[in-house]
Amino acid sequence: MTTASSSLQPPGLLSREAIVAGAGFNRWLVPPAALAIHLCIGMAYGFSVFWLPMSKLVAGAPMCSEFMGALTAANCNWTVAQVTHIFETFIATLGISAAIFGRWLEHAGPRQSGLTAALCWGIGLAIGGYGVSIHQLWLVFLGTGLLGGIGLGLGYITPVSTLIKWFPDRRGMATGFAIMGFGGGAMIGSPLAVWLMARVGAAETLMLMGAIYFVVMTLGAFGFRVAPAGWLPTGWTQPAASSGMITQKHVHLNRAWRTPQFWLIWLVLGLNVTAGIAVLAMASPMLQEVFGGRLLGLDAQATLTTAQKASLVQPLLPQATPSAP
Numbered sequence: 001m002t003t004a005s006s007s008l009q010p011p012g013l014l015s016r017e018a019i020v021a022g023a024g025f026n027r028w029l030v031p032p033a034a035l036a037i038h039l040c041i042g043m044a045y046g047f048s049v050f051w052l053p054m055s056k057l058v059a060g061a062p063m064c065s066e067f068m069g070a071l072t073a074a075n076c077n078w079t080v081a082q083v084t085h086i087f088e089t090f091i092a093t094l095g096i097s098a099a100i101f102g103r104w105l106e107h108a109g110p111r112q113s114g115l116t117a118a119l120c121w122g123i124g125l126a127i128g129g130y131g132v133s134i135h136q137l138w139l140v141f142l143g144t145g146l147l148g149g150i151g152l153g154l155g156y157i158t159p160v161s162t163l164i165k166w167f168p169d170r171r172g173m174a175t176g177f178a179i180m181g182f183g184g185g186a187m188i189g190s191p192l193a194v195w196l197m198a199r200v201g202a203a204e205t206l207m208l209m210g211a212i213y214f215v216v217m218t219l220g221a222f223g224f225r226v227a228p229a230g231w232l233p234t235g236w237t238q239p240a241a242s243s244g245m246i247t248q249k250h251v252h253l254n255r256a257w258r259t260p261q262f263w264l265i266w267l268v269l270g271l272n273v274t275a276g277i278a279v280l281a282m283a284s285p286m287l288q289e290v291f292g293g294r295l296l297g298l299d300a301q302a303t304l305t306t307a308q309k310a311s312l313v314q315p316l317l318p319q320a321t322p323s324a325p
Contacts, residue, residue: 016109021225027166027233029223031174034159035181036220037114040213041121041155042185044094047087049190051080053202057135071138078137086128086145091277093149098157105154110162114221117155122214124148129206144206155217156182158224165227169236 012018021027055063055078063079064070070082105113127143160178167174189209196205232238256262 014109014112014115016107016112016226019109019111019225020228021231025225027227030162030166030225031177033114033220033223034163034178036223037117037155037159037217038178038181039185039188040217040220041117041152042182043189043193043209043213044087044090044152044186045183046186046190046193048084049193049197050202050206051083053197054078054083054132055080057132057202071141072136074135082137083140086140089141089145090124090149090152093146094152094156097150097153101150101154102157102161105158105161109226110158110224111221113154113158114224115218117151117153117158118214118217118221119151120147121151121155121217122210124151125210125213126207129203129208129210132206133203158221162224162226167233168238169233 058075058077061075061077064073064076064082067082067085070076070078101113124143124145124147127147128140128145129143131137131139131141131143156178159181160175163174163178164171193205193209196208200208
């Protein structure tokens with residue numbers, strides 16, 4: 001009796017069953033929802049705009065000499081190298097969480113997964129901002145690095161998985177939508193972060209952007225719908241294999257990861273991503289170092305003094321925290 005009555009209960013608001021699309025649903029409503037999430041988590045690629053401002057938080061204080069000491073020290077400034085590890089942490093957590101939660105996503109559905117991503121990324125940025133405000137680097141790692149990284153992982157795979165199911169006839173275009181959003185997120189988020197830091201500071205900027213991203217990602221998550229079982233685009237049929245390199249059979253992950261082809265593809269992709277991420281991690285400080293002379297009206301090859309380098313960051317520091325006794 002209990003089993004029968006429970007099966008008659010309506011599905012929950014976040015369940016996969018609750019978001020199965022009805023007849024006549026326009027699949028082109030799904031890409032905007034996917035873009036809403038990827039444009040928010042794409043700010044991860046533009047996070048280097050925070051490094052120099054975060055290294056000048058305590059006015060007149062020396063740089064922290066050791067990384068472990070910098071995690072809890074409040075009377076010294078973090079170095080750019082120390083705060084860059086935040087980027088490394090959430091990028092690594094992105095990959096790990098995507099691998100761990102990928103199967104759960106298929107069962108829970110994109111709405112629940114997308115909302116979880118919004119919570120993790122938004123709250124993670126807010127916790128990181130609070131850590132900056134009290135000058136506790138360990139808290140920035142915990143919030144933005146670990147919790148935010150989980151949000152990045154879930155936020156990355158949720159739109160891609162959903163779009164591919166809705167566009168089996170245009171798989172390249174579907175994944176292109178998602179990747180476009182991830183790259184575009186940095187193009188929008190970086191100038192926004194710089195504009196906000198010039199007015200409220202780095203800590204408050206992280207908190208504000210966390211709140212903004214949570215709202216936008218939540219709207220995107222509630223915009224997802226799941227294709228009905230057996231659904232195919234009107235007039236489209238699965239094409240026949242055109243060569244021996246294309247298979248029509250499904251290879252489960254439990255079998256695929258035991259093949260050398262899987263690890264060779266993984267190795268090529270890993271090397272490619274590592275090279276690109278290494279540049280993105282230091283993009284803003286690197287460009288300021290290379291082109292900083294022109295920003296100050298000097299020759300591009302001019303060697304900048306410490307004071308001149310600090311002047312490049314000063315517009316982003318409206319209020320300097322007094323040096324701790």
